[in-house]
Amino acid sequence: MMSQSTAGQPPASQFPAGQPLALGELPLAVLRGLPAAVFVFDGGARLAMANAAAYDMLGMTPDLPMEGRSLADITRLMAYRGLYGQGDPEGQAAAALALDRGQPHRRTARATDGRWFDLFSEPLPGGGWLSLVTDITLHRRALEASQARERLTDQALRHHPSGLGLYDAEHRLVLFNEAYERILEVPPGTLRAGLSFEAVFDLMAIHQAMTPQQIDELRRYRLSINRRRPHEQVRQRPDGRAIRSISQPMPDGGFLVSLQDVTELQQARDDANRRASLLDGVLAALPHGVCVYGPDRRLAMVNEAYQRLLQGAELKVGEHLMDICRRREAQGEYEPGVTAETVFRRQFQFSPMGRERRRPDGTIVCTHGAILPDGGHIAVVSDVTPLRRAEAAAQQRARLLQAMLDSMRHGVCLFDAEHKVVAANALAARMAGLRPEDMAPGTPLSVLRALQYASGEFGAGPAADELYTTRANTLVPRLDRYSRTRPDGTVIEITTDPTPDGGYVRTYADVTEERRARAAIEHARVLAEEANAAKSRFLATMSHELRTPLNAVIGFSEALLAEPGGAHVGEFAGTILEAGRHLLSLIDEILEVAKAGTGTPAAATRPLFLPSVLEGAVRLMGNSAEAAGVVLAAEPLPALPRVLADERRLRQVLLNLLSNAVKFTPRGGTVRIGAEALPEGGVEVRIADNGIGIEEGQLERAFEPFVQLETSHARRYAGSGLGLYLARALAQSMGATLTLESARGEGTVARLRLEAAEQQQEQTA
Structure with a gap:
């Protein structure tokens, strides 16, 4: 806006005829270039010219010229722009229009945006006038700031804790504050401007409790002070208060007196002196050596204990630290390879652990350092020789204790x-x-415990969580003994015993073998009891088994004696023969058991054609199966290799297995016998029935001698309990294996595995 030098210049036709404005080109250019807003009105109260600053102030642009508009329009525009301040714009405009423009006017207004303006109106020849609006915001703010500073200065002077009194060149009081009267102990309002320094002193002497002699001495002292130079003193008043008086010359020849009550400061200084004396006493009595270096690295203080601890390497106040280090290096105070420069640098590497070194006399000293507020540092030296010797002895005892612990057989x-x-x-x-x-x-x-839990030492799953929560998560162990099985199966017995100091000892013992021995003994005891019970059952059973055929033999023999030529001789003789054979079979089984108990000799095995042996066994058991109402079926046999076996023993094993299957299969059941070649070599003979079956936990017991899984005397199935035992013993003597698979109520499968023969032999009958 300011750069447009022709902005706002009206054409000549806009000036009313008969009322020309006597403005030359140069004055007009000056008005347009002024930074203040300039409005020129003609005799008809219309705007003849407005400079760029006027357009800026009103927020107008020269492309909408204001020239030619009436005074009322311009005045209302200024009012609504807030240039007249707060209030009704219409009322403000009406007040401005009511002014007599034929007279000069000047006033100051604050706009609504906070700016300050100086409004000046000056009449011009021809009935017009010039209005000049100047922004005086900066000047006004500076004036307000100056006034605020004056108020703050006055408040600071009034509330300053020091008493201030300003005297002119003639030593008359010019200015003072309330603290000046208070410290002089004169009543408030006593002092006034214009009093001489002597008059002020007289008022002070009246109100302070001083003797005439003290007043005269103080007067002479004050009169002797050269007020043209700075002066300071601290006077102890009779009441014990300490007042510091500072006299400072002023440029006009006067002086400023500052009074401060330094009683507390003086007391603090006295206390500091007493503490310093006490500290000196403490340093002298300390068993530790203390030395202090200033910021210049020179020794400022050293106590007697330091000199005593480092006898032969004493210090002198004023020595430089580097000179001390070099002197001690020359004396051999440091270990080989340690130079004075190295020790000098270490002095400023402060560590809370301190630094130890061994002196030439064998003593061990420990030095701690710390930086001081003034830039210096302090060094404290302690003789730790007894401590290190005690630590060495303790470490030796600890090593012996650890060696003893490591050699123990228990954890x-x-x-x-x-x-x-x-x-x-x-x-x-x-x-x-x-x-x-x-x-x-x-x-x-x-x-x-957390490490044990994380590594699975307590096991896994809910059981481990419960163990960790109950026992392992309890911080205070009980005085007890318990066992724990580790994941690798070892059993650890843990014992906790208290110690006199409130701690406790835990002892760990591996009791795995002991527990196994106990379990083996218990198992042997159970087996012995079961064997004894089996023998008792065997005797009871055998008495029954033997008595039955003997009764038949005796009874039918008596019948034959009674009827030597009777009609039933043949029948009686057949019954006696059958009973005799049954007795013989029982005796044969007992003999076989006796042989097995003393170690059955190895069988003379040879290659056998297995199908013929199987067919013979089925043929021999056919009558027994038919009598029991059981179907005995032989499965079709595939091509089988010859097997190594003793023919007689193999037939007996098969007969025992078939007899056992028929015995425990209810009437109407089926017993099947078959065989197949095994992939890994050999042949497996399988005898399966759908009889009463055996519980899984009783399968191995079925192979024990004299064991009958039905133990009541009123047994449903006869027998001595030796069939399966003999079958396995005979099978093992031929290098074969015999196993059972069964479930209660689902029948039993006997599997006899025989080795295959390498050479071929003739078929056996």
């Missing part, structure tokens, strides 16, 4: 009252499922 771990490890051997860590470094001294028990 041992010592805990303190805070449940932290004090000492432990490697065996304890191994039995706890941890590494030796996991049981390092200082490790909390809770950490050990």
